[in-house]
C-alpha cells in the first residue's frame with residue numbers, strides 16, 4: 460500500500476499547506492526572519508553534517524534550498540529534494556542540484572539515488588508518512604551512513620500542552636510574513652522519536668540540544684543516527 464492511500468486528513472493537508480505557503484516561507488527564510496535560525500539552528504545543523512565529513516549529502520524536504528548552498532560553501536557535494544515545485548524552482552534558480560521528489564517517492568522506491576548522509580531540517584512533519592520514510596531511508600545509505608534530523612525540541616514545543624504525541628497546527632504567529640494557510644504537524648515526545656528511530660534500523664549515535672542564547676532553553680533537538 461502506498462503511504463498516500465487513505466491518509467488521515469491532517470497527513471493529506473501537509474503538502475497542500477506547503478504549496479500555499481511556499482512564497483511566504485521562501486521570503487521568511489531568505490530574509491532571516493526566524494531568529495532561532497539566525498542565532499542557533501542554522502549553524503547547529505551545518506556543524507552536525509560537517510562533523511561526519513560526508514562525501515555526499517541529500518537534504519530531504521529542502522524547502523528553498525539554503526542548506527544545500529551552505530554545505531556547498533564548505534565544499535560538500537549536496538542535493539536537495541522537496542515535494543513542492545515552487546520551492547524547488549526557487550532553489551534551482553539560486554543554484555545547486557534540486558529535484559521535485561516526495562517522501563512517498565522514497566517510500567515506494569521511485570527515488571533510488573544513494574548518498575552517505577541524509578539530512579532533514581525541520582522537515583519531518585507527518586505521522587504515518589514520517590514513520591514509513593524513516594523506515595525506508597536506510598536503503599538509500601551504505602552501512603554506517605548517517606541520518607541527521609533537526610526538529611523542534613519536544614519539551615519546549617509542548618509548553619502548556621499535554622506532553623503526548625498528537626497533531627498540532629502551526630498558526631505562524633511570530634513569523635515575519637503573512638502565511639496564507641495553517642500548517643499541520645505531528646508532535647512527538649522525545650521517547651517517541653527515539654522509539655521510531657530504534658524500530659526503523661537506526662542506531663542513535665548522538666543527541667544535541669543547541670541552546671538559544673537569550674532564553675537558555677533548547678532551540679531544537681538534533682538526532683545523529685547511523686544505519687545499523
Ligand SMILES: C[S@@+](CC[C@H](N)C(=O)[O-])C[C@H]1O[C@@H](n2cnc3c(N)ncnc32)[C@H](O)[C@@H]1O
Nearest residue numbers: 477520521522541542543560561562580581582
Ligand atoms: C519547515 S520546512 C523546512 C524546509 C527546509 N528544510 C529548511 O530548513 O528551510 C518543511 C519542508 O518539508 C517539506 N515536506 C513536507 N512533507 C513533505 C513530503 N511528504 N515530501 C517532500 N517534502 C515534504 C515541505 O515542502 C517544506 O519545504
